[in-house]
Amino acid sequence: MARIILKCPYLKGGKEKAAHLNNLVKYIATRDGVEKMESSHNLWHSTKKQKDLIAEILREFPDAKDLFEYEDYCENPNRGNASEFITIALEQNLDKIGDGERYLNYIANRPRVEKLDSHGLFTSGDEPLILSQVADEVAGHTENVWTPIISLRREDAARLGYDNATAWKALLSEKAIEIGENLKIHPDHLKWYAAFHNESHHPHIHMICYSTDPREGYLTKQGIKKMKSSLANEIFCQELIPLYKEKTQRRDELKEQAVESMQELIRQMKGGVLQSDRMEQLITHLAQRLQNTAGKKQYGYLKADLKNVVDKIVDELAKDNRVAEAYRLWWEVKGRIEAVYTETSSQPLPLSRCADFKPIRNMVIQEALLIGNMTFEEPVSVETVLPESENDLEISVFDTEDETSPESEEDGDAEQSSRHKRFADQKSSNSWWTNDYKEAKQYLYGNEDVGVLQNFEKARELFLAEAQRDNPLALYDLGRMAADGLGCEADAEEAYCWYEKALALFHAAEEEKPWKYTEYRIGKMYAAGLGTEQDYLQAADWLTLSADEDYKYAQYSLGGLYYHGKGVDQDHKTAFDLYIRSAAQSFPYASFDLGKMLRDGIGCAKNQQDADHCFKEAFLGFVSLEKRSHDDKLQYRLGWMLLNGIGTEKDEIRAKEYFEQAASVGNPFACYQLAKLIFASEDALPQEVEKAIGYLREAVEAENPYAAYFLGKLYEKGQYLTQSTTEVIRLYTLSAEQDNDFAAYRLGKLYLGGEGILKDVESAVRWLTFAADRKNQFAEYALGNLYLKGEDILQDIPKALEYLKRSAVQGNQFAQYRLGKLYLMDEDVKKDIPTALQFLIAAAEQNNQYAQYTLGKLYLMGKDVPRDKDSAVRWLTLSAAQGNLYAQFFLDHMDDFREPSALLAGTRLLHHMSRIFSDNAPTLKTSGQRTDRKLLRKLREKKRAQGHARDDHEQNISL
Numbered sequence: 001m002a003r004i005i006l007k008c009p010y011l012k013g014g015k016e017k018a019a020h021l022n023n024l025v026k027y028i029a030t031r032d033g034v035e036k037m038e039s040s041h042n043l044w045h046s047t048k049k050q051k052d053l054i055a056e057i058l059r060e061f062p063d064a065k066d067l068f069e070y071e072d073y074c075e076n077p078n079r080g081n082a083s084e085f086i087t088i089a090l091e092q093n094l095d096k097i098g099d100g101e102r103y104l105n106y107i108a109n110r111p112r113v114e115k116l117d118s119h120g121l122f123t124s125g126d127e128p129l130i131l132s133q134v135a136d137e138v139a140g141h142t143e144n145v146w147t148p149i150i151s152l153r154r155e156d157a158a159r160l161g162y163d164n165a166t167a168w169k170a171l172l173s174e175k176a177i178e179i180g181e182n183l184k185i186h187p188d189h190l191k192w193y194a195a196f197h198n199e200s201h202h203p204h205i206h207m208i209c210y211s212t213d214p215r216e217g218y219l220t221k222q223g224i225k226k227m228k229s230s231l232a233n234e235i236f237c238q239e240l241i242p243l244y245k246e247k248t249q250r251r252d253e254l255k256e257q258a259v260e261s262m263q264e265l266i267r268q269m270k271g272g273v274l275q276s277d278r279m280e281q282l283i284t285h286l287a288q289r290l291q292n293t294a295g296k297k298q299y300g301y302l303k304a305d306l307k308n309v310v311d312k313i314v315d316e317l318a319k320d321n322r323v324a325e326a327y328r329l330w331w332e333v334k335g336r337i338e339a340v341y342t343e344t345s346s347q348p349l350p351l352s353r354c355a356d357f358k359p360i361r362n363m364v365i366q367e368a369l370l371i372g373n374m375t376f377e378e379p380v381s382v383e384t385v386l387p388e389s390e391n392d393l394e395i396s397v398f399d400t401e402d403e404t405s406p407e408s409e410e411d412g413d414a415e416q417s418s419r420h421k422r423f424a425d426q427k428s429s430n431s432w433w434t435n436d437y438k439e440a441k442q443y444l445y446g447n448e449d450v451g452v453l454q455n456f457e458k459a460r461e462l463f464l465a466e467a468q469r470d471n472p473l474a475l476y477d478l479g480r481m482a483a484d485g486l487g488c489e490a491d492a493e494e495a496y497c498w499y500e501k502a503l504a505l506f507h508a509a510e511e512e513k514p515w516k517y518t519e520y521r522i523g524k525m526y527a528a529g530l531g532t533e534q535d536y537l538q539a540a541d542w543l544t545l546s547a548d549e550d551y552k553y554a555q556y557s558l559g560g561l562y563y564h565g566k567g568v569d570q571d572h573k574t575a576f577d578l579y580i581r582s583a584a585q586s587f588p589y590a591s592f593d594l595g596k597m598l599r600d601g602i603g604c605a606k607n608q609q610d611a612d613h614c615f616k617e618a619f620l621g622f623v624s625l626e627k628r629s630h631d632d633k634l635q636y637r638l639g640w641m642l643l644n645g646i647g648t649e650k651d652e653i654r655a656k657e658y659f660e661q662a663a664s665v666g667n668p669f670a671c672y673q674l675a676k677l678i679f680a681s682e683d684a685l686p687q688e689v690e691k692a693i694g695y696l697r698e699a700v701e702a703e704n705p706y707a708a709y710f711l712g713k714l715y716e717k718g719q720y721l722t723q724s725t726t727e728v729i730r731l732y733t734l735s736a737e738q739d740n741d742f743a744a745y746r747l748g749k750l751y752l753g754g755e756g757i758l759k760d761v762e763s764a765v766r767w768l769t770f771a772a773d774r775k776n777q778f779a780e781y782a783l784g785n786l787y788l789k790g791e792d793i794l795q796d797i798p799k800a801l802e803y804l805k806r807s808a809v810q811g812n813q814f815a816q817y818r819l820g821k822l823y824l825m826d827e828d829v830k831k832d833i834p835t836a837l838q839f840l841i842a843a844a845e846q847n848n849q850y851a852q853y854t855l856g857k858l859y860l861m862g863k864d865v866p867r868d869k870d871s872a873v874r875w876l877t878l879s880a881a882q883g884n885l886y887a888q889f890f891l892d893h894m895d896d897f898r899e900p901s902a903l904l905a906g907t908r909l910l911h912h913m914s915r916i917f918s919d920n921a922p923t924l925k926t927s928g929q930r931t932d933r934k935l936l937r938k939l940r941e942k943k944r945a946q947g948h949a950r951d952d953h954e955q956n957i958s959l
Helices: 021-029 031-035 048-060 062-066 068-075 079-091 100-109 131-139 154-160 165-182 221-235 237-268 278-291 304-317 321-341 359-369 397-401 405-409 413-424 435-445 456-467 472-484 492-512 516-528 536-547 552-564 572-583 588-600 608-629 632-644 652-664 668-680 686-701 705-717 725-737 741-753 761-773 777-789 797-809 813-825 833-844 849-861 869-880 885-892 900-918 933-945
Strands: 005-007 149-151 190-197 204-211
Touching: 048 062, 048 079, 062 068, 068 079, 131 190, 165 190, 165 204, 165 221, 221 237, 278 304, 278 359, 304 359, 359 900, 435 456, 435 472, 456 472, 472 492, 492 516, 516 536, 516 552, 536 552, 552 572, 552 588, 572 588, 588 608, 608 632, 632 652, 632 668, 652 668, 668 686, 668 705, 686 705, 705 725, 705 741, 725 741, 725 761, 741 761, 741 777, 761 777, 777 797, 777 813, 797 813, 813 833, 813 849, 833 849, 849 869, 849 885, 869 885
Parallel strands: none
Antiparallel strands: 005 149, 149 204, 190 204
């Protein structure tokens, strides 16, 4: 592959000259004629004199074997290649036979030098160089002068644009600061000159470098390597990219190989698996020695004999077949990249001596310190990845409707006779449920049974006529139409006025004669803030009056207040009882919520059979109500139940029909569900996808928080829509501001992780707190971890425990497992085994494999809890069934149980090795990163090295 050769000899200070300088100069002077040999002669075999001279050169200068020209000569030993090698070999060893002044004159005027003026010498800037003055300057310098020679293959130089002096001048001017650094010369003191020699096979650059400060200047092998690396990175940058990609791919493969290695190692462990193994012996020995070692327990602070033990453990780890193969492949790719920088790539070192893998040595020490302690074998992701809800959008979506749906049935036949009778006893002889009012309701919802089509304009006209007669029901329905934009433009202020008038009439009727119906209507309006300020206390009072009269609608609504703790103390048991009383009167909404409580065990014992019965009753009741009213909210509910198989068999086709009916009148929840159905289809056509996006946008405009969240996720993932961070933030924020705690949680994650946006811990904490305040268990868990770790915010253990416990109480298995670990470890929290067991068992019962493994290990070790082999086997078996390798290891060696920390140390080190391999791919330079002060200083120094004054600014370009 393409590579660069850089030699950097120097001429010692003083006026000493080599005895054979004159012979060399004469030889070079006649060199032009030699190179002008006929091309046919060039192809002849090299002459005896050439062979003798080549042999003498190789004896005098062995490193000449590394030259491109010697490779060419060995491959094809003809006269032309011999001549090329002899010439360049003598040139590159001129430091041993010449002085500065003659060397400068040679590189400026030799044959095939590309002349920029009367000679080929150049440096930074545009000022012309006078060769005699530069020669006097160099001759007068009494200290060391370095004479770097940089060579490329002809094909590489031509392909990459480095076959001319102009390109080399630009490159060396740019790299002057780094060349000076590697020569230990301050940029202000660096003097350099160069000339480009356009050789037929291998064009190259000759340089002269020295410092105006006699105290400076020193070049090491590492300096030469860095100098070459810097030049190669610039010249071959495009050709290195595929190599870096290959090494990155190798890194990914190494991860998989490390996992296989762990599996193999575990399979090899039998009955005291590492009892006779060298690694276990060394780790146990190191653990004992460290107990009696003072000071820091880090590799760099250990005495030589302990360092030797650590190195032996690392090299034992390297004997594992898969680690050995991974390391070999890593060195293979590393060597290919090094070949660009050095003539000979470095030889593989023992793993313990490789600088790139130094972290494994401290990890060995950490593992030894853990011997005898409880350890948690788990991937890093268990603690660092914030979990998502498995079904984060199906979260009491009906609650967003504020339980107004029952009102579509308040004029139902079952109630009308009593209502008419009750109203007949009141002041007016006219009923609120007049024929005109009932006709208006039919136009509002449509009634296929009597051939009445939905007609908002006609409904509004009839409601207005009833409003003139002070009918509070008509006034209320006018408020609903104004709020939802049915038959008119949506107008919140107009809606409020209609509601306010309706509420005043309900109050007047109630003052004249108390009635459970008016009490219910007043309570509902206070609860929803319709025509008045929202007031849950008053709502609870009015609904209690009505519920005490066994009014099923009031019982249901009051149950909702007790369930959520609005206006009353939260009391799930009371809510459950109220739902039972309402459901017993065949009210489907109460049956539905009763089913949810029985299913989840809220306010009662879990009972899936009874829950299913309640859901079935609710479904049948909703079907009956929808046939009479054709209410879009009922259609949405029925679609949702059919889609999810709640109270009925799953039927996606019927569900879609209901959603389409509801969406046709702009129901935002139905629009959202239709979009989800389309996106869930694997064979959705482009026009269907476009339609789904339209549904989502329509639902977003109707302020559906779940649609905004869903659309935001499409923008975030770049699915069907062009990825847009701006839209993601806008939609998530819109959804969160409408109380969607999942959108707030997702915003918190985005700001915390900096995924596509700048990391903003303050905003992250604000949104996570917003979601946590709405009892989002994942946000509570995330905040608990943040306060516990104290990395992005100040550590606050009490607050961390508060959030983790809040999440755990809601059944979050991640929080339960984290708390279990905390109470076991005795670090941030005082050790409390009963509490630890309580949380671990709660997580394990939710099939958390790490909690199951930890419990199994606890009962197996018998340290913090009594040893219980049966319990250990039960929990380890459950964990192993989920693929936990460590759990399977203990099950396979249950009867040979010993101290587990030493047994597992090798496996844990393999985990560390996989991460170290992941971190050791070369990185390419990237743009757009923030420039730190150190880099800015270097840039200023580079400008000065290129000839700019200290306060010089870039010239302005005017067009």
